[in-house]
Amino acid sequence: MNKLLNENKIKMMTKMAIYEKNEGKSMLKTAKYFKGDYIAFGVLKTVIATTFAGVILLAMYFLCNAEGMIRDINNLDYIGLAKKFALYYVLMLVVFCVIAGFVYYFRYENTRKGIKRYFSRLNKLERFYTGQKKK
Numbered sequence: 563m564n565k566l567l568n569e570n571k572i573k574m575m576t577k578m579a580i581y582e583k584n585e586g587k588s589m590l591k592t593a594k595y596f597k598g599d600y601i602a603f604g605v606l607k608t609v610i611a612t613t614f615a616g617v618i619l620l621a622m623y624f625l626c627n628a629e630g631m632i633r634d635i636n637n638l639d640y641i642g643l644a645k646k647f648a649l650y651y652v653l654m655l656v657v658f659c660v661i662a663g664f665v666y667y668f669r670y671e672n673t674r675k676g677i678k679r680y681f682s683r684l685n686k687l688e689r690f691y692t693g694q695k696k697k
Contacts (some may be wrong), residue, residue: 570690574683574686574687574690575687577683578683578684578687581680586680589673589676592669592673593673593674595670597670600666601667601670604662604669605659605662605666607662608658608659608662609659611658612654612655612658612659615654616647616651616655
């Protein structure tokens, strides 16, 4: 019986060590946040990345159409062009933020499940140790 108990303890400790090495670090970082804060921080990162992407796309558009824009520099509808860019930017921002909200929500929920399993294993391991100390 004692040998079986030690084997179970070793298996449990091995599983926990593998978990800590692979997923544990990122999951423990996620566990520091409340759900709303974690999702909001992820969406904020998405807003910043989307803004950089929008600026890069705008620069690419101007670089690709530079010849025609220089030729028609006096006849361009700058306000219409700015409205068009703003519309595309806002649409892109809304789509990416909604997707990011879902992604960070599911990531947080999966992290919570993993942490519950981890603490359950910790409790089991503690019971193994307290059971052995009593003997």
